[in-house]
Amino acid sequence: MLIALMIWVAIIVFSLTLGTFLCFRIEKHGVKRWGATGSLFRYEPKREE
Amino acid sequence: MLYLIVLGFYMCFIVWTSIKSLKQAESMTDFTTGGHRMGLLLGIGTTTATWVSVASVMGVPGYLYSNGVSAIIGWVAGWFLATALIPLVAYKIRRPETPARTFPEYIHHRFEPFRKVSHLRTIVGTLMFIGYFLFVHLQVVGFGIVFATITGIDYQFAIFAFLIFLLFTSIGGFWSVAATDTLNTILIVVGVILGGGAVLAATGGWQNIIDTISTTTSPTIVGGEAIPEGSMITPVGTFGLGALFAIFISNSLGATVSPHWVTRMLAPKNIKVAVLQIMGSILILTAIFIPLIIMGLGAKTLIPSLPAGKTTDYIIPVIVQEYAPPLVGAMTLVALCAAAVSSANSMLLHCATSLYYDVYLNIFPKKKINEKKFNMNLRIGMFVIAIFAVVSAITPPWFLAMGFTYVYGGFGAVFFLVVVLGLYWKRMNRAGAYVSMLTGFFTYILAQVIGLTNPFLIAVSASLVGVLLVVFFTKKPPVEAYEPYFKADVSESTKQTIKDIQNKTDNNITSVNSKDTRKNA
Numbered sequence: 001m002l003i004a005l006m007i008w009v010a011i012i013v014f015s016l017t018l019g020t021f022l023c024f025r026i027e028k029h030g031v032k033r034w035g036a037t038g039s040l041f042r043y044e045p046k047r048e049e
Numbered sequence: 050m051l052y053l054i055v056l057g058f059y060m061c062f063i064v065w066t067s068i069k070s071l072k073q074a075e076s077m078t079d080f081t082t083g084g085h086r087m088g089l090l091l092g093i094g095t096t097t098a099t100w101v102s103v104a105s106v107m108g109v110p111g112y113l114y115s116n117g118v119s120a121i122i123g124w125v126a127g128w129f130l131a132t133a134l135i136p137l138v139a140y141k142i143r144r145p146e147t148p149a150r151t152f153p154e155y156i157h158h159r160f161e162p163f164r165k166v167s168h169l170r171t172i173v174g175t176l177m178f179i180g181y182f183l184f185v186h187l188q189v190v191g192f193g194i195v196f197a198t199i200t201g202i203d204y205q206f207a208i209f210a211f212l213i214f215l216l217f218t219s220i221g222g223f224w225s226v227a228a229t230d231t232l233n234t235i236l237i238v239v240g241v242i243l244g245g246g247a248v249l250a251a252t253g254g255w256q257n258i259i260d261t262i263s264t265t266t267s268p269t270i271v272g273g274e275a276i277p278e279g280s281m282i283t284p285v286g287t288f289g290l291g292a293l294f295a296i297f298i299s300n301s302l303g304a305t306v307s308p309h310w311v312t313r314m315l316a317p318k319n320i321k322v323a324v325l326q327i328m329g330s331i332l333i334l335t336a337i338f339i340p341l342i343i344m345g346l347g348a349k350t351l352i353p354s355l356p357a358g359k360t361t362d363y364i365i366p367v368i369v370q371e372y373a374p375p376l377v378g379a380m381t382l383v384a385l386c387a388a389a390v391s392s393a394n395s396m397l398l399h400c401a402t403s404l405y406y407d408v409y410l411n412i413f414p415k416k417k418i419n420e421k422k423f424n425m426n427l428r429i430g431m432f433v434i435a436i437f438a439v440v441s442a443i444t445p446p447w448f449l450a451m452g453f454t455y456v457y458g459g460f461g462a463v464f465f466l467v468v469v470l471g472l473y474w475k476r477m478n479r480a481g482a483y484v485s486m487l488t489g490f491f492t493y494i495l496a497q498v499i500g501l502t503n504p505f506l507i508a509v510s511a512s513l514v515g516v517l518l519v520v521f522f523t524k525k526p527p528v529e530a531y532e533p534y535f536k537a538d539v540s541e542s543t544k545q546t547i548k549d550i551q552n553k554t555d556n557n558i559t560s561v562n563s564k565d566t567r568k569n570a
Contacts, residue, residue, distance in 0.1 A: 025140070
C-alpha cells in the first residue's frame with residue numbers, strides 16, 4: 001500500500017519540479033513570446049512591457 | 050427522483066452554456082485550438098476535465114475494487130507520470146511564432162514541409178480518427194452505465210441520451226468545449242469529494258478499509274473465484290510484475306504523446322501558460338483521485354462481491370446509490386456524467402477535425418469552402434461520428450480503464466518517436482518518421498494479437514531500431530523542418546514554409562463573418 005502511494009507522490013513531486021525547471025528555462029531564454037515575464041510563475045507580461 | 054432533478058439541472062446547464070457559446074463566431078483556428086490564446090484558469094479547467102474520463106472515475110475504482118492498490122501504480126501513477134512529462138512536449142511544440150493548429154499539421158511541417166499533399170499527415174489523421182472513435186465509444190459506455198443507474202432505463206437505451214449532451218457540447222467548437230469543461234471540472238471535484246466522504250463514513254474509517262483489503266478473499270463477482278488473501282494490499286496485486294509494468298508504461302509514455310495532449314499544448318497563449326496549466330491540473334487531479342481511491346477500495350468493505358451480470362465498472366454507481374445520502378449520491382453520479390461528457394466532446398472534436406481538416410482537405414487541396422461552411426461541416430461530422438459511437442456501444446466489449454490503456458499504448462507505439470525525436474533531435478527526418486510510425490503500428494498490433502506481455506515497449510523498441518538504421522542512411526532534414534523548434538528566431542525561408550503549409554488549408558477555407566470575439570481567455 002505504502003509503496004503504491006509513495007510512487008504516486010514521487011511522480012507528483014517530479015511533475016512540479018519539472019514544471020518549475022521549465023519555467024526557469026523560459027525565463028532564462030528571455031523570449032517574451034514563449035512566456036518570459038521576469039518572474040518564474042507569472043504567466044503574462046506586465047502591460048507596460 | 051432527486052437523482053433525476055439534479056441530472057435535469059446539469060442538462061439545462063449544458064444546454065445554456067452551449068447556446069451561449071454558439072453566439073460567438075469562431076474562426077477555423079479558434080475551432081481547433083482556440084486561436085493559441087487560452088489563459089491559465091480556463092486551461093486548467095479544460096485540461097483537468099479532458100483528463101478525467103469515465104476510465105478515471107469508473108474504470109480505476111473498478112480495478113481498485115477487484116485488484117487492490119496495484120491499480121494505483123498501473124493507472125493513477127501511470128497517468129500522472131504522463132501528465133508530468135507533457136510539459137516537455139509543450140516546451141518545444143509551442144516555440145514557432147505561428148504554431149501548428151492540429152497534431153497532423155505539426156507532423157506535416159516537421160517531416161514533409163515542402164509537400165503540398167502530405168501522406169504522413171493523412172496517415173496520422175486516419176489513425177487519430179480510429180483512436181478517438183474508440184475513446185468516444187468508451188465514454189458512451191461509461192455514460193450509459195451511469196444514466197441507466199439514475200433513470201432505471203435499460204443500458205441499451207440509456208446510451209442514446211448521450212447524443213443530446215454531445216450535440217450541445219460539441220457544436221460550439223473549442224471555446225464551447227473549454228467553457229463547459231471548466232464547469233464540469235468543478236462538478237467533478239465536488240461530486241467525488243462528497244462521494245468519497247460518504248463512502249468513508251459508511252465504512253467506518255480508513256483503518257477499516259485497510260483491514261478489509263488486507264484479509265478479504267471474497268470474489269469480485271458473486272460465484273467467481275476467491276482472490277488470494279493479502280493480494281489487494283500488495284503493490285503488484287494479481288496482475289504480476291510484467292503485466293503491471295506494461296499497463297504503467299502504456300498509460301504513462303503512451304498518453305504523453307497522445308495527439309489530444311499535444312493539441313492541448315497548442316491552445317495556451319504561450320509555453321509558460323502550457324507548463325503552468327499542467328502543474329495546476331496535477332494539483333486538482335490529486336484532489337479528485339484521493340476520494341476515488343477511497344471509493345474504490347472502500348467498496349470492498351461495503352459490497353464484498355458484485356452481483357452476477359455486473360462488471361466492476363458499475364461499482365461506483367452501485368455503491369453511491371446504496372450508501373450515500375440521496376443528494377450526495379446524485380451529485381456524485383452527475384460528476385461521473387460530467388467526466389464522460391467533458392472527455393467525449395473534446396475527443397469528438399479531435400475525431401472530426403482529423404478526418405475532415407487533416408485527411409479530407411489534405412487529400413483534396415483544391416476544394417473551396419468558406420469558414421462558416423467549414424465549421425458547419427465539422428459540427429455535422431461530429432454528430433454523425435457520435436451516432437456511430439453510440440450504436441457501437443450497445444454491446445460494450447471492454448473494461449473502461451483497460452480500453453484506455455490499449456488505445457494509449459497504440460498511440461504511444463505509433464507517435465512516441467515522431468513527437469519526442471521530432472522535437473528534440475534535429476536529425477530526425479521524413480524517412481525516420483515513416484519507419485517509426487509504420488513499424489510501431491504493425492508491431493503493436495502483432496504483439497497484441499500474439500498476446501505478448503508488453504506490446505507498447507516492444508513496438509517502440511522495434512521502431513527505435515528502425516529509425517536509427519534509416520535516419521543515418523538517408524538525407525538530413527531541411528533546416529526549414531526543424532528550425533522553429535530549436536531557435537527563437539528563424540530564417541525567412543522557414544517563415545515562408547510555415548506560411549505556405551498553413552495557407553494551403555486556409556486557401557481552401559475563405560473567411561466569412563469570422564471575427565475574433567474573444568480577446569482573452
